[in-house]
Amino acid sequence: MHEAIAKADVLIEALGWIRRFRDKVTVIKLGGSLMDDEEAISHVLLDIVFMETVGMRPVVVHGGGAAISRAMDQAGISPRFVQGRRYTDDPTLEIVERVLAGEVNDRIASKIESLGGRAMTLNFQSTNVLRGERIQLQDDSGAELDLGHVGKVTEVDRLVIENLCYAGQVPVIPSMCVDAAGQKMNVNADTAATAVAQALGAEKLVFLSDVSGVCRDKDDPSSLIHSLTADQARQLIADGSISAGMIPKVEACLETLDRGVGKVHIVDGRVRHSLLLEIYTSEGVGTQMTRNNA
Secondary structure, three states: OHHHHHHHHHHHHHHHHHHHHOOOEEEEEEOHHHHHOHHHHHHHHHHHHHHHHOOOEEEEEEOOHHHHHHHHHHOOOOOOEEOOEEOEOHHHHHHHHHHHHHHHHHHHHHHHHHOOOOEEEOOOOOOOOEEEEEOOEEOOOOOEEOOEOEEEEEEEOHHHHHHHHHOOOEEEEEOEEEOOOOOEEEOOHHHHHHHHHHHHOOOEEEEEEOOOOOEOOOOOHHHEOOEEEHHHHHHHHHOOOOOOOHHHHHHHHHHHHHOOOOEEEEEEOOOOOHHHHHHHOOOOOOEEEEOOOO
């Protein structure tokens, strides 16, 4: 009886959040080693099916770096990175498209379907919804860096995505775009998810990977910060608490908040049902970032 009552208490706590987020769009970015953990990804996708079932409108944007690297290794191509971005020449682009926009994209959608949900792949073979342009980066001396076919998203086909959400389907979007001349390009998955969330005016953007959130001490998981305002996040960057690879992720979160997205979350997807715990409980399990006036 006590166990049954405890379960009922959990449902009652979730009820308020379910009502609050009904019909609201949440963009979920899948990445990191999470993509290679079959058990973890199954739990995440089951959470997404639950979200759609109770009236939320989840949209999935995903990367696939590890799978791309394995395919490149099998093809005898050594990966090269420039300022954290994969250098993408013609042979690499062919692999990225086949693996990311093909195999990984199809696998995520098929898994959602097998768990009782409905999903639609939005790739170059079905319907592409991300358009963009070649990214321009410079080195410390100001010289332009050659990244090959690497781009950034400048336009999102909002209508296609929203129509799928209204129809009860989960859009599954790979982090690739095409430019005005029809050239396909590789895109950083964090920035692709940010662009989609901004275009949709999403209630939430959730970064799900192998990072638990923002910690005051990166070597101490118990120092996880559950909630941050934009000003607090900037202060943690300034004093060095947020450093290295976490800086661009947090800066992307801040930009997303500035563009009108309600909240941004950084969550460890390897924790079972972390997505539901973050959205439908009061404390959550990761870090949520809000605007200063939130």
